[in-house]
Amino acid sequence: DTSGKIITCRAAIAWTANSSLSIEEVQVEPPKAGEVRIKMVSTGICGTDDHTIKGLLSAVFPFIPGHEGAGIVESIGKGVCSVKPGDKVLTLIIPQCRECSSCLHPKGNFCEKQDVLPSSGLMLDGTSRFICKGKKIHHSFRASTFTEYTVVPEIAVAKIDDAAPLDKVSLISCEVPTGYGAAVHSAKVTRGSTCVVYGLGGIGSAIVMGCKASGASRIIGVDINEEKFPRARALGVTDCLNPQKLKKPVQQVVREMTGVGVDFAFEAIGLSDVMLAAWDSCHLSHGVCLIVGVAPVNSKLSLAAPMIVSGRTLKGVCLGDYKTRDCIPQLVTSYLQNKINIDPLVTHQLPFDQLHKAFELYHAGKTIRCILLF
Ligand code: APR
Ligand code: ZN
Structure with a gap:
């Protein structure tokens, strides 16, 4: 003992x-x-x-x-x-x-x-x-x-x-609520909506799963490492973009692909430049931008001030807004009931x-x- x-x-x-x-x-x-x-x-x-x-x-x-x-x-x-x-x-x-x-x-x-x-x-x-x-x-x-x-x-x-x-289930301690939860619980991604996920690592992959589970019709995945694309597609990404191979800024490409900008944008890297790209990928009126990645200490975000009034929402989120002790055990139970499949992560x-x-x-x-x- x-x-x-x-x-x-x-x-x-x-x-x-x-x-x-x-x-x-x-x-x-x-x-x-x-x-x-x-x-x-x-x-x-x-x-x-x-x-x-x-x-x-x-x-x-x-x-x-x-x-x-x-x-x-x-x-x-x-x-x-x-x-x-x-x-x-x-x-x-x-x-x-x-x-x-x-x-x-x-x-x-x-x-x-x-x-x-x-x-x-x-x-x-x-x-x-x-x-x-x-x-x-x-x-x-x-x-x-x-x-x-x-x-x-x-x-x-x-x-x-x-x-x-x-x-x-250690992944349900952070990755799953942070990613999946950001999409299904915090953003409440709607059926038929368009989404973009910046960063297709652990957190981004879990966000993609949440967008897919919520019935998003299009999920654009962005990463500089193309090795991440096959798995992202398997999880539900419909279009993959490598910003380093584009001739235009990635946010412009996302806006052109959707015509009007996406309904939901997620940043899952932790870089202020990418946070701005996510913000500028959103539909000007009702788009919602969720910041999931943690940026370095003392970094700043600089937004074009006049365009803020158009109506977009910028929201930060950690652990999917779940009250942790109340909700995280329920995610484990959902996994055991085959309602969430964390195995591909x-x-x-x-x-x-x-x-x-x-x-x-x-x-x-x-x-x-x-x-x-x-
Ligand atoms: N543009 C696009 N993709 C990028 C860029 C960039 N400039 N820089 C890095 N990436 C990609 C990487 O190739 C990788 O696939 O972002 C992904 C990051 O994933 P991981 O390193 O697996 O990190 P993850 O555990 O998913 O965490 C991501 O969330 O919780 C926060 O602090 C954490 O900020 C971190 C973020
Ligand atoms: Zn408290």
Whole structure:
């Protein structure tokens, strides 16, 4: 029985920005009041993790990256009542405290207890549960999943169905709600509508699935890596565009293809120029532009001000606007009931100690999602 004791295990640490991750022996302290210690079973590698390791997003080094995780509760701290040891759970990059102004409002999900924008890398009490070589190691995004054991606040844990296959459902911790949810729940893509998805990686692919499931009649997919096109077509993309091979700006091509601009545009890369292209791809009157990608810290978006009055909607969204603890378990159940098929999103599965190979495949543009297995 490990409860109440420090656990020594393996974890990947980002010591400094842009250095490669190193797998180290770490000490993981027991959970304090309101916290949960989880034995990780699988974790996805998301674009956000890569950007964080590179120092493009807010993170405090050294830290243990990863946020898209599935595991089993090992032990709980005082007062934890929503999960117990042995429960299958997902980590949540956006918690749901059920007490703050965001959680109490019927719309939106950006809980005030989130630790992404900006990130302190600490638990809610301002301390850390990880130590390596005598040094304090920071958490990331209330999750830190590139470790055999992690400690997270109870408000950032979703208890899921006992029948859930933990080697896959880590994707329902982030990629599926972020992408699929942006289309079906946040944008509420309508039957017969036209859509454009900028970026056909993990998140973009999940957006395409959501557009298709919503009955979109045309889904234009945009990516600079044409290796992404066959899979995107299989998921529902009707037209593929490589902006580097076009003679005109991609947004102009999208407007010409549809005659009037699309009903729904999604940005799933995290680049301000592409966000502008998505905005300018929209129908001027009723087009809706959803920003799903996270842009680098301190980047800015500059819109042509007069044209804003035409009626388009610009909306940001994280995790599909789902109240995370309430809704993410339902997505797992929908997967178990064959209502959502996440299997095409999993292109690779590797053991945790092949983390570097997984990142090589990711950087080479070969993966949609590579899942690391513990
Ligand atoms: N134009 C078009 N496509 C691009 C461009 C560009 N300028 N730059 C990159 N891409 C493509 C890549 O080729 C890749 O297919 O965008 C895709 C990004 O996908 P992934 O790297 O798999 O990242 P993903 O996990 O999907 O995350 C995308 O969403 O959650 C956020 O922070 C995350 O900003 C990131 C975004
Ligand atoms: Zn909250």
